[in-house]
Amino acid sequence: MRYxxxxxxxxxxSFPTLILSAGVAVAxxxxxxxxxxxxxxxxxxNTKLLTADLNGDGRLDLLxxxxxxxxxxxxxxxxxxxxxxxxxxxxxxxxxxxxxxAMIGDMNGDGFPDIVGxxxxxxxxxxxxxxxxxxxxxxxxFKALPAATGNGECNALMLGDVYHNGNLDVVTVGYTNxxxxxxxxxxxxxxxxxxxxxxxxxxxxxLKETGxxxxxxxxxxxxxxxxxxxxxxxxxxxxxGSFDLILTTNCxxxxxxxxxxxxxxxxxxxxxxxxxxxxxxxxxxxxxxxxIYSNGVATLDVDGEGQLDAVFLGSKNGTSGDLxxxxxxxxxxxxxxxxxxSTYFEGSAVADFNGDGLNDIATTYDPNISKGAPAGPSMLTxxxxxxxxxxxxxxxxxxxxxxxxxxxxxxxDFNGDGKPDLATLVYDxxxxxxxxxxxxxxxxxxxxxxSAPTTPNTNIICSPxxxxxxNSPVTVSxxxxxxxxxxxxxxxxxxxxxxxxxxxxxxxxxxxTGDHTLVLVSYDSSGKAFTSSTSFTVGVATGxxxxxxxxGVSICSPTSGGTYESQITVTAGATAESGNIxxxxxxxxxxxxxxxxxPSASKTFEFSQALGVYSGSHHLxxxxxxxxxxxxxxxxxxTVPSGPCTAPTQGTSLRICSPNETVTNSSPITVSAGAYTxxxxxxxxxxxxxxxxxxxxxxxxxxxSFTINQSEPVSSGxxxxxxxxxxxxxxxxxxxxxxxxx
Numbered sequence: 001m002r003y004x005x006x007x008x009x010x011x012x013x014s015f016p017t018l019i020l021s022a023g024v025a026v027a028x029x030x031x032x033x034x035x036x037x038x039x040x041x042x043x044x045x046n047t048k049l050l051t052a053d054l055n056g057d058g059r060l061d062l063l064x065x066x067x068x069x070x071x072x073x074x075x076x077x078x079x080x081x082x083x084x085x086x087x088x089x090x091x092x093x094x095x096x097x098x099x100x101x102a103m104i105g106d107m108n109g110d111g112f113p114d115i116v117g118x119x120x121x122x123x124x125x126x127x128x129x130x131x132x133x134x135x136x137x138x139x140x141x142f143k144a145l146p147a148a149t150g151n152g153e154c155n156a157l158m159l160g161d162v163y164h165n166g167n168l169d170v171v172t173v174g175y176t177n178x179x180x181x182x183x184x185x186x187x188x189x190x191x192x193x194x195x196x197x198x199x200x201x202x203x204x205x206x207l208k209e210t211g212x213x214x215x216x217x218x219x220x221x222x223x224x225x226x227x228x229x230x231x232x233x234x235x236x237x238x239x240x241g242s243f244d245l246i247l248t249t250n251c252x253x254x255x256x257x258x259x260x261x262x263x264x265x266x267x268x269x270x271x272x273x274x275x276x277x278x279x280x281x282x283x284x285x286x287x288x289x290x291x292i293y294s295n296g297v298a299t300l301d302v303d304g305e306g307q308l309d310a311v312f313l314g315s316k317n318g319t320s321g322d323l324x325x326x327x328x329x330x331x332x333x334x335x336x337x338x339x340x341x342s343t344y345f346e347g348s349a350v351a352d353f354n355g356d357g358l359n360d361i362a363t364t365y366d367p368n369i370s371k372g373a374p375a376g377p378s379m380l381t382x383x384x385x386x387x388x389x390x391x392x393x394x395x396x397x398x399x400x401x402x403x404x405x406x407x408x409x410x411x412x413d414f415n416g417d418g419k420p421d422l423a424t425l426v427y428d429x430x431x432x433x434x435x436x437x438x439x440x441x442x443x444x445x446x447x448x449x450x451s452a453p454t455t456p457n458t459n460i461i462c463s464p465x466x467x468x469x470x471n472s473p474v475t476v477s478x479x480x481x482x483x484x485x486x487x488x489x490x491x492x493x494x495x496x497x498x499x500x501x502x503x504x505x506x507x508x509x510x511x512x513t514g515d516h517t518l519v520l521v522s523y524d525s526s527g528k529a530f531t532s533s534t535s536f537t538v539g540v541a542t543g544x545x546x547x548x549x550x551x552g553v554s555i556c557s558p559t560s561g562g563t564y565e566s567q568i569t570v571t572a573g574a575t576a577e578s579g580n581i582x583x584x585x586x587x588x589x590x591x592x593x594x595x596x597x598x599p600s601a602s603k604t605f606e607f608s609q610a611l612g613v614y615s616g617s618h619h620l621x622x623x624x625x626x627x628x629x630x631x632x633x634x635x636x637x638x639t640v641p642s643g644p645c646t647a648p649t650q651g652t653s654l655r656i657c658s659p660n661e662t663v664t665n666s667s668p669i670t671v672s673a674g675a676y677t678x679x680x681x682x683x684x685x686x687x688x689x690x691x692x693x694x695x696x697x698x699x700x701x702x703x704x705s706f707t708i709n710q711s712e713p714v715s716s717g718x719x720x721x722x723x724x725x726x727x728x729x730x731x732x733x734x735x736x737x738x739x740x741x742x
Contacts, residue, residue: 010449045427045434046077048347048370048408052104052113053455055080055628056582058601060412060454062087062423063115064436065099068144068405072098075117075132080140085415085438093117093134095144101157104456105168107203111583111597111625112136113456114203118154118172127171129154129195133203138582138629147206152176152193152212158230160243161526162270162279163691164198164722166736170197170205172278173247175212175228180722192229194245194268194280198691211280215249215266224264224285227251232268235484236525237328239726241269241686241732243526245280246310248297256381265312268331284333286326299351299484299525300350300359308484308525309389310334311361313345321345323363327389339383339391344369346378347408352504354394358385358473364399364406364424366484370653378406378426380439390593400438403430405412413451415440452479452503455597457530459488459522464536472538473508480505482530491519494569496678511538517571519608527732529652531596531606533571547604551577553622553634557608560636562669565620568640570594573606574624581605586619589662601627609688616640616662647674652732654685654725661721661737667714670742671695674707675725675733684707688722689714702728712742 018170035344038672040213054061075089076099093099099117103280109115115134122128129150134142153174162169174194192212197205217226227249234245245268271279294691296313310326322341326334339361353360361383366376377398384389399406407425421439426435448461459480464470480488480503484728489499493516497509505520519533525577533544546556557571558564574581582599586609598605605624645657654675659665675682681702687695687710699706706725719741724734 001673005167016153017345039334040085045072045432046074046425048422049425050102050104051410051411051412051423052106054113054136056112056138056455056597058082058454059413059416060085061140061680062410062436063102064104064425064434065117066408067098067588068427074577075119076102076115078142078351079138079436081414083416084323085421086568087436087438091141093142093144095132097130097133100154101172102425103157105159105160106457107133107199107205108135109167109201109592109595110136111585111595112138115142116157116159116170116205118157120153120174121149124420124646127153127176128633129174129193131157131170131205133170133205135203138198139288142452144202148197148207150193150195150207151192151210152195154425158232158245159607160232160234161333161528162200163732164241164688164724165691165736167199167201167722168200169231171195171234171243171245172197173229173245178460190403194229196279198563200695205429209279210319211268213269213281215247215251215283218530224249224273227264227266228264230263231297233299233310235299236527237267237308237478238330239307239525239585241527241726241736244269246286246297247283248312253407262472265326269332274460284332284428286332286336296345296347298348298350308486311348311350313348313363315404321365323348323361323383325361325389325391337389340381340393342367346406347424349409349411349422351411352385352502353382353411353420354384355419356384358502360385360386360394361391361410362411364409366406369405370373376400376402376406378402378404380406380409382420382423391482398429399424400426400435404428407434413454416454421554450504450506452478452481454481456481457524457528458482458597459520459532459681460519461520461532462533466534466547467536468597469537472511472513472535474519474538475508476505478505478532479503480520480530482524482527484524485522486721487523489521489523491521493517494519509737513538517608527727527734528654529733531607531609533604533606546571546573546606548575551575552632554626555620555622555634555636558620558636558638561638563639568611569608570611570620570622571606571608572622572634575604576624577630577632579603579625579626579630582627583625585623585625586611587623588618588647590619590621600602607638645672645674645707645709647676647707651677651726652727653721654735656721656723656735657736659721659737659739661739662740663691665714666715667741668711669714669739671710671712671721671723673725673735674705676705676728677725677733678704680704680728683726683728685723685725687712688720688724690720691722714739715740 028481047066050063057083061081062079073096075093079087082084097119104115114136119130130147132147133145155174156171158171172195186313193210194578198207229247229249245246247266249263264285268280298311307328309328312324314322323339327335342365344366348363379398381396384394405427409424411420421441422439444699453460461478463477522530548554553574583597596607625635657672659669684698721737
């Protein structure tokens with residue numbers, strides 16, 4: 001068993017004064033000292049952390065939010081990483097009011113991560129949730145959009161493409177407080193709410209669906225009735241393209257003495273027909289040998305099978321707790337395993353800390369919080385994964401002193417050495433200050449691995465280098481940073497040559513003499529693909545990639561005036577006139593169809609991406625965005641001839657042949673589409689019109705290629721058409737059009 005070692009530095013932040021003091025030794029082999037750099041005041045005693053490259057400089061930044069005080073007036077604080085894991089003083093998000101939950105995602109498709117948070121307004125039965133989207137200005141500063149109002153309190157917030165239109169929607173989970181017991185203590189609410197806020201593509205969200213209701217487990221004892229949802233996590237757990245939820249609850253039967261906490265878990269599948277009055281309207285109890293009240297749940301792939309598993313931070317009657325792993329067995333079935341016991345768990349993070357290719361777990365907890373001790377010391381434990389669901393306690397150490405309480409923890413490569421580090425929050429109950437502790441991973445021997453990009457939902461190929469001349473076999477080193485990651489796949493000259501469920505790729509591949517294009521495709525749990533590419537030569541060099549020698553954009557594929565089949569591969573490169581290239585975007589016929597961020601701060605950037613295109617003449621524009629605010633671009637015209645719909649022939653992809661979105665169509669429309677997968681077979685295809693599923697067509701031949709021709713009545717006006725294909729191996733491929741019907 002290999003172990004990860006960490007070096008600790010502590011950032012305690014103050015407004016506006018920095019307080020310096022001597023370092024405090026950490027009594028643990030493999031750890032150095034911590035240094036107090038600044039302090040957060042009690043009015044901003046954040047408890048939770050998120051991480052992303054918020055200002056586009058290639059380094060992971062941090063967002064802290066939440067509070068131990070309900071009267072906190074600060075939504076959250078942004079910590080910009082200045083390099084080597086050192087963070088600048090925090091900058092508060094605009095506006096006021098504590099965020100109860102938050103997530104980071106690109107809400108308006110501009111390539112920059114935005115922040116979405118929720119606040120609780122009102123109280124008791126009149127409590128409501130306020131959802132705020134903070135759009136990124138492109139430099140790590142944010143502007144708040146008008147808030148949207150939902151139901152109940154906000155105990156959890158999630159981002160997912162619920163309506164299958166390419167936009168991140170917002171899901172909030174919570175409940176309103178129920179009756180009082182004779183002693184005046186709240187019972188959990190008997191009214192739960194699961195609200196879905198639809199994203200119009202600009203980041204503006206509107207409450208569209210309200211689900212929920214009573215959460216009772218009639219199949220076990222009455223202990224698990226009148227349950228209130230206190231946390232949730234979303235993902236494609238069944239690998240069918242749906243954004244399902246796992247809910248954790250606090251249960252207290254009405255009329256019974258309030259003696260402590262009891263809880264259980266429920267599975268909430270996404271409704272196949274959101275027009276039925278609630279996108280989440282059915283709840284299935286997940287049987288567990290350890291019924292738990294859980295104040296946190298996270299996802300990971302434990303056994304490398306490509307399925308999302310779960311980790312619960314559990315508590316029993318408020319006096320003891322377990323860290324529990326739930327292995328995904330499919331069909332809404334999970335096997336629960338106790339990994340670690342303490343009193344009160346604060347947070348968890350998942351990453352391969354020891355470099356063995358398997359996911360590990362880091363968890364923070366307060367072992368003495370219910371034993372009469374002042375509070376701490378808060379602890380951090382690292383559990384090394386085995387790939388089979390078992391975990392071994394590899395390290396455990398204190399993160400503070402006897403007057404400290406622990407907080408949330410996140411994993412990320414904060415110092416740019418290719419190894420996942422840790423950051424956590426620690427609250428001093430005596431001084432009423434919160435510190436940010438950054439632990440640097442010093443695991444020996446893992447620094448030679450390809451460093452994953454810091455921007456979420458991007459990947460990188462470290463070798464072979466672009467334009468390199470090599471001998472076969474060629475060693476490929478690559479890495480991805482994809483939220484809810486499931487699979488990495490390599491394509492050599494459009495042929496699949498290797499795949500792995502590890503986010504790190506290191507493998508030799510055979511390549512014939514000549515020029516080659518290598519593409520890395522990383523998939524998330526919903527089947528979305530994220531790509532990067534490189535070009536190299538085996539033998540004598542004959543090419544040098546697609547990077548222009550001077551400022552501008554080069555489009556190597558397709559060629560100007562060329563004629564192509566239903567799927568084209570756009571290969572383009574950009575060189576910045578000033579600053580660096582931060583992202584590139586593809587427009588076809590004035591519609592943005594693909595955006596990719598540059599995972600490193602570099603003056604040049606290149607990508608290769610397969611795209612499905614309907615028949616007709618098309619205008620292609622490729623834009624490269626510069627860190628200084630400018631842009632470079634290039635354009636050309638190409639043609640896709642008309643004819644019968646044929647499926648694509650690369651990767652996992654889909655093409656919509658008709659209807660044509662450039663003309664006015666008559667009802668009923670004929671939806672003609674083809675899909676292909678290079679692994680397994682296309683199991684089925686589903687048609688959505690205006691975000692409502694109208695047809696599901698199964699593939700009886702179980703073939704890699706599958707085409708459909710389905711007639712559907714549609715009212716006059718403009719409509720959103722989405723077609724989704726589901727491979728037998730999981731994930732999905734989709735296409736979208738805006739059609740006009742007369």
